[in-house]
Amino acid sequence: MEVVVVDDVTRGPGGGGGRSGRTVDPADRAQLERSPVPLRRVTALFAPYRWPVATVVVLIVAASAVALASPFLVRLVIDEALPRQDVRLLAWAVAAMVAVAATTAVLGVVQTWLSTTVGQRVMHGLRTAVFTHLQRQSLGFFTRTRGGEVQSRLTNDIAGMQSVVTSTATSLASSATTVVGTVVAMVALSWRLSLLSLVVLPPAVLLTRRVARMRRRVTAQRQRRLADLHAQVEEGLSISGVLLGKTLGAGPAQSRRFADTSEDLVGLEVRSQLAGRWRMATMSIVFAGIPALIYLAAGLPATSGGMTIGTLVAFTTLQGALFRPLMQLLDVGVTVTSSMALFSRVFEYLDLPVEIDDPADPVPLDPATVxxxxxxxxxxxxxxxxxxxxxxxxxxxxxxxxxxxxxxxxxxxxxxxxxxxxxxxxxxxxxxxxxxxxxxxxxxxxxxxxxxxxxxxxxxxxxxxxxxxxxxxxxxxxxxxxxxxxxxxxxxxxxxxxxxxxxxxxxxxxxxxxxxxxxxxxxxxxxxxxxxxxxxxxxxxxxxxxxxxxxxxxxxxxxxxxxxxxxxxxxxxxxxxxxxxxxxxxxxxxxxxxxxxxxxxxxxxxxxxxxxxxxxxx
The missing domain is CATH 3.40.50.300 (P-loop containing nucleotide triphosphate hydrolases)
Structure with a gap:
């Protein structure tokens, strides 16, 4: 199986927030078209850690399942323990809530430790393999390749891959488990309100993604200008750059160039912050609007179905927890493409032929007798x-x-x-x-x-x-x-x-x-x-x-x-x-x-x- 191109989908405000609204990067698409990555090659990296990975999956499923108990405990407290003034039941329900929170927290810590350990070990192996392989390349490779590109693949790309392993993969697994479990629990609580959620959720998702996409465009422009600014700092304030500037009298011109780039950043930063505020405002409206519609539906005789207050609170709690993991799952295409592009760039270096290599059967030559x-x-x-x-x-x-x-x-x-x-x-x-x-x-x-x-x-x-x-x-x-x-x-x-x-x-x-x-x-x-x-x-x-x-x-x-x-x-x-x-x-x-x-x-x-x-x- 080879990953080549994934459909162009946009990213909403799932999970990371700062990475929301992404579309498939054309550079990632081109990278995978030029150098496809067999999925089995990626999974082979984790073969030595199959049991820790399996344990992480079990912990994710367990944590998501345990967390779903909280809304039902809330319903029990509101509908049963408080109206009846059943102190014993109330104590058990509260203790169960604390136990659920403690259990999910402990499972999360163990899962993070295992996934981070596996990710770091895999990245350590890749870093070492790439560095060692590049050292074996001929001088011709380094004259053809920019030094910054080599450093970027060794640091940025592999660090990005580590994030894929320890954050993105586990987050997607957790999101999938949470969405399935939450939908099942919502249907069990009220199939009528579940249908309503399915009607109002897509427009809310679309609105949020559109605003997030607008912010991404502005942020991308800002990042490009920031990269220009960093390049000018490196060129102008390194030892060689300062020496060149002083000997050529280019200092004033470099300062003007730096000032122009910094001036551009002022406007871009303002636009980025405003886009961010619009995004937060949109999400606030979504988070407030959907529960409001659910409350309205619960109060109408045609749609309430005799719903209790505890059921309503439990349902809105579940529904509020559905938005973010759902957005992450909708963004899985972009995530897979960007992740596989990282692997592609690193594997591309690992696959470089070694022009000057040790012979298969070297002739022994004692340096002492040469x-x-x-x-x-x-x-x-x-x-x-x-x-x-x-x-x-x-x-x-x-x-x-x-x-x-x-x-x-x-x-x-x-x-x-x-x-x-x-x-x-x-x-x-x-x-x-x-x-x-x-x-x-x-x-x-x-x-x-x-x-x-x-x-x-x-x-x-x-x-x-x-x-x-x-x-x-x-x-x-x-x-x-x-x-x-x-x-x-x-x-x-x-x-x-x-x-x-x-x-x-x-x-x-x-x-x-x-x-x-x-x-x-x-x-x-x-x-x-x-x-x-x-x-x-x-x-x-x-x-x-x-x-x-x-x-x-x-x-x-x-x-x-x-x-x-x-x-x-x-x-x-x-x-x-x-x-x-x-x-x-x-x-x-x-x-x-x-x-x-x-x-x-x-x-x-x-x-x-x-x-x-x-x-x-x-």
Whole structure:
């Protein structure tokens, strides 16, 4: 069974109040059309909790059934105990009322505890599964997907699903039980007044839903403007946003934009509040009007049927309790559609294919015995949306412990080639090997221990310096962390901080300079101690003095390791054992610095151009 589209129905003031008047969201409809959800897949999530779920259903039915006793007890008091002044009967009836209230309260607490526990366990499993699955996605997925969308599915959608499980599902079950039981009890009390209720209830429901729909439209507009306001706050008051605004002089324009959005919210908020008051007024009229008509009918000889006062009070009590659960049941189509759309969005992420995955039978490779020989054998690579190969037939050998420098103009394929060594992508054809083993035959955990990457852009977590470094090796001791920092020539910088290694780095490490962040990244890599090191333009954005400090740290990091370096500044790679020159994804030439200069090819031209730039700058 697959849920695709549910009829477009509107939501009245059942249950949640604030969510009343909803119609089927076109986005939910489109989501289910694009990615239908088999109902059995949803129910399978709850299979491990079948007994708690069954218990919740029993408790809901029991609570609804017990609650129906209250109106009959009221009738007993009014018609029997009070007129006869039967104190014993009155005491028993009052005690029964208290017992009914206590029983329903206890059943409600137990039901809430069970349903919330089941919902939280299911959501915990989904959250963990989605997070783990997304971590296995390739970099291509994250470049194609907005970060906010990923966070929304992990937090908002799964939180919404939890609400479906713990609130919506139990509320619908309770409403269904209450409506059936109440209608039966009303018919048992007075079939004439029951017919009257069936006549006057539909117009009352229609009126309430119409007003609620009007409020929903206004509220939706207000929510959109609030979202715009929040986006402007995030863009304008984040560290990067403030920096951009100050450097571009865009502060006044951002303030005017913010003021315009806030001004729109004033009118929308007033309209929303008025719509809310109209809704409450309509419901008040409904709640007052229906009992009034019932009282009128009970007083007319043609419709009263000899009704007692106790029966009338019991009937109006039951009838008043019927309105809200009935509205919830009428809204079940919207509820199911929105709920299944939430599951659809989460399952959509869980069903994403993993492009870079562990092999079924990984080749064992002991990191302690790795020599670090890297080979590119007929390597070609084309991005999924690419029109031409980013790499085409690359053959290169990097002996263990040697240094390979990749040079070339922007877009020549340097970073793409280096990314294949860390298996951030797999070749479209050909293979990359370490010590003769295809990287695709190694487990990702083994490869991460063998290959380390220092990128141009360093990412630091919002935690202490110590924990940022320990992120590379959770079991590292404080002494090993400090030793790695010394080798990366950043220990003195850390020691001078207010709390040393326990200093919180701040959002994205903004308290550190570019060179300091690079050396922290190098220290992190040294702590992991890989045999193959990939340096992706690690000094291209640094000034000359800082570059020297970072280059010294890189030289220390490269000692004894196979190193593949990408650099725009050719001065940093002249001592490399081998230099490979790429152009339009092809290997143009390779050799040592001296050999390539003597050949007078593309590399010689790049060096001459770099020397001219230095001379002009001087």
């Amino acid at each position: 020599r670090g020989e890297v080979r590119f054998e007929g390597v070609s690579f084309t991005y999924p949306d690419g029109h031409r190969p980013a790499l085409d037939g690359i053959d290169l050998a990097v002996p263990a412990g040697s240094t390979l420098a990749l040079v070339g103009e922007t877009g020549s394929g340097k970073s793409t080639l280096a990314s294949l060594v860390a298996r951030l992508a797999d070749p479209t054809s050909g293979r990359v090997t370490i010590d003769g083993v295809d990287l695709r035959d190694l487990s990702l955990a083994t490869l991460a221990r063998v290959v380390g990457v220092v990128a141009q852009e360093t990412y630091l977590l919002h935690t202490t310096v110590r924990e940022n470094l320990r992120h590379a090796r959770p079991g590292a001791t404080d002494r090993e962390i400090e030793d790695a920092a010394r080798r990366a020539q950043v220990h003195d910088v850390i020691a001078a901080l207010p709390d040393g290694y326990d200093t919180v780095v701040g959002a994205r490490g903004h308290r550190f300079s570019g060179g300091e962040k690079q050396r922290l990244a190098i220290a992190r890599t040294l702590l992991r101690d890989p045999w193959v090191l990939v340096l992706d333009e690690a000094t291209s954005a640094l000034d000359t003095a800082t570059e020297r400090a970072v280059q010294a740290a890189l030289d220390e990091a490269s000692r004894g390791r196979t190193t593949i370096t990408i650099a725009h500044r050719l001065s940093t790679i002249r001592d490399a054992d081998r230099i490979a020159v790429l152009a339009a994804g092809r290997l143009e030439e390779s050799g040592s610095h001296a050999e390539l200069l003597a050949a007078g090819g593309r590399y010689a031209g790049l060096v001459a151009a770099a020397d001219r730039d230095v001379a002009l700058a001087a």
